[in-house]
Amino acid sequence: MLFQEGPAETTGYMILGFAAIFGSLLAYLFSLSNRRKNLEKDREILEDGKK
Amino acid sequence: MPPKPVFLKVIDISSFTLLLIASAMVFLYAPMEAVMGNVQRVFYFHVACGWAGFIGFTAAFVCAIGYLRTGDLKWDIAGLAAVEIGLVFAFINIVSGSIWARPIWNTWWTWDPRLVTATIMELIYLAYLMLRQGIGNPARRARFGAVYAILGFISVPLTFFSIRIWSTIHPVVIGSGDPEAKGAFDMTPRMLTTFLFSLFTFSVLFVDLYWNRIRLGIFGERIESLKMKAMEEA
Numbered sequence: 001m002l003f004q005e006g007p008a009e010t011t012g013y014m015i016l017g018f019a020a021i022f023g024s025l026l027a028y029l030f031s032l033s034n035r036r037k038n039l040e041k042d043r044e045i046l047e048d049g050k051k
Numbered sequence: 052m053p054p055k056p057v058f059l060k061v062i063d064i065s066s067f068t069l070l071l072i073a074s075a076m077v078f079l080y081a082p083m084e085a086v087m088g089n090v091q092r093v094f095y096f097h098v099a100c101g102w103a104g105f106i107g108f109t110a111a112f113v114c115a116i117g118y119l120r121t122g123d124l125k126w127d128i129a130g131l132a133a134v135e136i137g138l139v140f141a142f143i144n145i146v147s148g149s150i151w152a153r154p155i156w157n158t159w160w161t162w163d164p165r166l167v168t169a170t171i172m173e174l175i176y177l178a179y180l181m182l183r184q185g186i187g188n189p190a191r192r193a194r195f196g197a198v199y200a201i202l203g204f205i206s207v208p209l210t211f212f213s214i215r216i217w218s219t220i221h222p223v224v225i226g227s228g229d230p231e232a233k234g235a236f237d238m239t240p241r242m243l244t245t246f247l248f249s250l251f252t253f254s255v256l257f258v259d260l261y262w263n264r265i266r267l268g269i270f271g272e273r274i275e276s277l278k279m280k281a282m283e284e285a
Contacts, residue, residue: 007083010090010154017093017150021100024143028260036052036267039274046277 052270059262066259069252073245081245084236091236093151095245098224099253101144101169106257107137108176108207115200118193127193128268130200131183134176136260140253141173155234156220164213165221172206179203 055063077095084091114130117123148166149159160166179199186192214221222235224246238246 007085007088008090008154010088013150013154014089014092017090017147018096020146020150021093021096021143024139024146028139032260032263032267036270039267039270040052042274043277046274046281049281 052266055266059259059266062255062259062262066252066256069255073249073252076245076248081242082239084242087155087234087236090151090154093147095249096253097144097147097151098246099249100140100147102250103253103257104137104141104144105207105211106254107133107135107140107261108172108204110261111137111176111200112204112207115197115204118197119201122190124189124193124272125269127189127196128272129265130196131180132261132264132268134179134200136257136264138173138176138180139260140257141169141176145169145173151234161220163221164217164219165210168206168210168213172203172210175203175206 073095077092081092081095083089110133111130114126114133118126118130145166148169152161153159179196182199183192183196186195213219214223220233222233
């Protein structure tokens with residue numbers, strides 16, 4: 001990069017970087033939502049068992 | 052699960068909106084860096100995720116002290132939530148840094164003090180989650196978690212200051228770094244504004260995720276005690 005004339009062509013790495021950032025955040029949000037749904041199901045089962 | 056408080060809904064919407072604005076600033080407002088090109092744009096969210104990770108581990112440290120002082124399991128739920136979210140952000144920080152390093156350092160990974168301390172920190176807190184799974188008694192699990200979170204917190208300032216203590220090729224954003232650092236750059240006013248806005252956005256996002264995760268933890272605890280009660284009755 002020492003003798004380059006303009007900025008390096010690194011757009012592919014930028015796309016990969018943001019895919020990793022947003023992908024990980026979405027995966028975590030999905031995991032939270034999934035765990036909440038499972039707990040709701042457990043609660044329904046427990047309430048049905050009481051009746 | 053109990054309905055969401057209005058203020059949490061406001062934070063949900065705010066953090067999403069802030070993330071959209073921060074993304075627009077990163078891609079449209081901040082100029083392209085003269086040497087590194089577009090990959091430098093990853094830097095704004097890379098540092099912000101590292102920052103959010105530090106907030107998470109610091110919150111876990113505070114919760115650990117809170118639990119040891121009061122013995123209230125709510126502190127344990129909050130501590131676990133903080134570690135989990137801290138881990139997510141620290142993971143994103145390490146992965147995005149590795150992607151940035153590939154074209155700038157010509158390698159995905161190098162045994163640099165910052166990379167090593169950040170990875171050790173991630174592994175320490177990952178072990179926290181794994182080791183907790185092996186303890187059945189809630190009070191013992193919480194006590195173990197609290198002591199572990201306090202001891203594990205040593206890795207946080209060590210990671211933060213690693214680039215200021217040891218000779219490193221990792222650039223220092225605030226303050227002066229090692230002259231051997233590769234990938235350092237001077238921020239223009241627009242870059243600085245985008246950087247500070249990203250830090251603010253990820254701080255709000257942390258608060259939002261943290262609150263939601265604590266609610267999930269409290270709900271999980273309630274379901275767990277209902278299960279125990281049902282088993283005793285059967």
